Amino acid sequence: MLSQGTSGLFTHWSIPEETWSQDHGALYWKMGHPKHHANEDDGQCGVIINTQYNRDAQCHSHSNFVRNGLPLEVQKKLAAEIWGSPDCVDGVGDYTPMNVHKARRARWSLVRKELHDSLGLCNWMGPWVASPLKSRGYSGDDSLESKFYSLATGHKMDREELDRMGERIFTLHRALTIRDMGQLSMRTQHDQVPRWVFEDPSGAPPFSKGSIRMDQADMAKAMDLFYQVMGWDKTSGAPTQEAYSRLGLAEVGKSLKAKTLVPGDKA
Amino acid sequence: MTGEDKARLTEAAAEVVLQASQEGRLTTGEEVLQALVSGGILRQGEGQGDSDNARRTLAGEEAFAALAGILAEHPRLASFEGLSGQTVYHCPDLLSRTYARILDRKGSPLVLMAEEIRANSRDYPRPVPVELFEAPPFELPPEEIGYALRTMAADPQYQDITFTPTASGVVYLFSVLYLERGYAAFLAQRAESLAMNP
Structure with a gap:
């Protein structure tokens, strides 16, 4: 039963997915799994992140x-x-329209999560880019993961290089999803957003102070910008052959190409 | 006072402030002076005396002024004028200015609560649960909190301080100078939900 995930459990308890998906308590996300720190915490950035996984995003x-x-x-x-911009962070429930800096922050968040999972670091605790110390200007250290890695292994690696490893892991994860779904159109078939994200129980319009309601056109722009900063195809939301090659995953791209699962392939 | 005397006095005076900060206390110049006298570092008396190691005999006002200068120049120490009008000292490495302000205002729960509520509404922005003031470092008894809130409600200086209850009945305080009521209610409800959404 546990192997069937949240949806399996709820179905077993006679709570069908259709009922769950309309939950304004903001628990359901998509494809039978719940949300994990979405727009209730971080506006468009939280929504983007929740579209990317095959389970609650963690x-x-x-x-x-x-x-x-x-x-x-x-x-x-x-x-x-x-x-790159103060506008990539909003006050919670005081959201502003999408910009490319928010997409960069979403990308950074995902890449670091993958790194943490692979390095044995706790993503519930990190990254450590903020500090409580006034003497540091409240800045943490955005390179702490690469410093830990270099110290522990003796293999010196800087932040950019290690982040590239994280991006490679995340892109490989994306490739596995594409292969196992047999589906190129990740944008429409996988990266879905539940209806409640675009609703407000009190009927408040998007970008109202005190509402977590998102705007559909703005979220479409958010996904455009996210795919753009990932170097993916905006129409399908799938990595291009160039994106695979840039990360040392050319063979992965080729094997997907053989299945017409790389953007630009002819069926 | 020789340079050596001054250096010893500085070290001893700073140690008094550092020790107090370590223990979560603010220090006044008078308290530092008393500590130095009782520790035999300084002798208070009439007029200038002779040097005997680090010991000095200084007139009260002169000693106080010398001490204030020494503390003001010390790189690890900071000071501000407290609610009482006295200068109070602390070591920011051990006891932050925010924490020091809270300690200073503990003698006036009304000011303590109002300024904390306003700062939270303005800077974070967020309303604060009323129970916050029962916890350290505030540690106000519930009856004192209740009295302060009733007094604020009747005092024109505090008409910006108000509250919003959550669905579970927890009361959150905020300042309408910095937070709209609807947004404060949203933030209070969210704060209540954080523990269920770690």
């Missing part, structure tokens, strides 16, 4: 940042230093 890179306890202006200062 990603805390983004939620650890927005929940780090620092004043919003300090969070925005750090965000500008790390992801």
